[in-house]
Amino acid sequence: MYLIGEFKEKDAVAAAIRRLRASGIAPADLDVFSEEPVEFPRGVLDRPSRMSLASVSGAMLFGSLATAFIWWAQHNYSLVTGGMPVFSFWATGVITFEMTMLGAIMACFGWFLWESGLVRKRDRTAPVPEVDPGSMCLRVRCRGNDAAQAIDAMRTAGAIGVQRRGEA
């Protein structure tokens, strides 16, 4: 089932997350909803990311493919180059660079869609709280018999209201 706690203060949300995690709820089962980005201190609700790695991988993939394609195309129909090399990295380096950057861009965007969950909803039945301007909502996924403890943790941390929603 899901619990949704409403908070006015960022510190209260952080305190609630700490209490919930101490009671055994995993970070993957916690989601904070807000109308603006909220930064918590390190260790509260870290979301590790591989976006940089994905971008670099995309860049290397596109760059390598572009270079390989140019090499193949230049040899597939050899131009008369007057003794100069048929394939020259320097003369085609601009295209390799641009394709490398295009790979980084595509990978970054793709990874953003994936990592944010916009194209990969973990649970389509999960309730999405309506967040009022200036407030934050903490959504907790927990088992029914853990609900009372989680509600207590959120109220103690400063939640102004806690609702039960749906079944897990």
Added chain:
Amino acid sequence: MATAPELLPYHQIREDLFRPLSRVSRRYLFVTLIAFIVGTAGLVAWGFQLRRGMGVTGLQRPVFWGVYIVDFVFWIGISHAGTLISAILRLTDAAWRKPVTRAAEAITVFALMIGAMFPIIHLGRAWLFYWLLPYPNSRLIWPNFRSPLLWDLTAIVTYVTGSIIYLYLPLIPDLAQLAAHNTPWRRRLYRALALGWTGSDREWHALERAMKLMACIILAVAVSVHTVVAWDFAMAVAPMWHSTIFGPYFVTGAIFSGIAALVLAMAIIRKVLRLEVYLTKHHFDRLAKLLLLMSLLWLYFTLAENLTVWYGNDPKEMAVFGARTRAHYAPYFWTMMFLNFAVPFVLLGIRRLRTITSATVASVSVLIGMWLERFVIVVPTLANPRLSSASSFYTPTWIEAAITAATFAAMAMLYMIFAKLFPIIAVWEFKPHPQEDD
């Protein structure tokens, strides 16, 4: 301390910034109609050129690059507004950027779309533009990957893709808000574009990471694109083109004209959409200082470029130098110097004169001056080739003038339509972030 508009209540910020999306004034319709008519006239002129051939332009031996290439370089330069202003300010966490960035990013996308049209218009047989693409074909040949024309293609494709994504990413949270309250067709549009954004911390984290990464990537791409445009010229062993400083010279000019375009766009948006509270003197003052800095940097490069040619006294280069500074193209050259240096230096350098109006006037001056700069770079070199007996003059025809005017109209129209469909200032970024200081 936060900037003044951020002290407003959030519901008022949202109301103020979403309001322009739901109302269409007569003035807006009138300006859009004028832009549409001018744009249509340009399409008619292009149709005439397609039907009659390139002979209807002023292009003739030895000047085969004219206004279309000038326009291409000019618009690609304008596109640097978004990336350079937005990406640099985002990476340095400058709080004053907030009302400026989306306006700049939109300029980038539209200027690139318009700029990318010109090589196709310049091809003459525009319907064969796909020959540039490396596709398996019956002739069993591939494009020449060593050609700067193909470098341009790949650079622009990368830049357009990156710029659209860079504009789109920070739009998503605003689109999700707009999806909740609007007319049915708009609701469907915004909902589709918002991709189901809910405002969870996973989404915000991913968005912030993606924006930072994209800012880094787009900066590198922006610099490379205008360097590649510069190399279109510099790779030719032509007088006053074959120069090692052309890359940075063009990038500087691009940033210079991009900032001018941004100031002008902001001044118009401020008046038309009544956003005086959000686009304040503070923002114009900072951009004006940047514009002044770029003017000085541009002057430095221009002097370096011309002085070395003059001192070297190579006859072929001096023929072009003479044409630029003393002969047929001298009025363009000196007007360019006046508009790009004298006007901004006086209007923006003297603090008492530095107002929103003067910054706008200086920006218009710089935009005209930078168009002339591109003309002075492109045409005199081709009109004075190494074979001096082949020298000639170039005067654009009404076809080229109409198509050029149409691109300005198209830019205005695209921008106005964008401002009516999407908030021109990022609403979610306006909320005071506790960790952010000005």
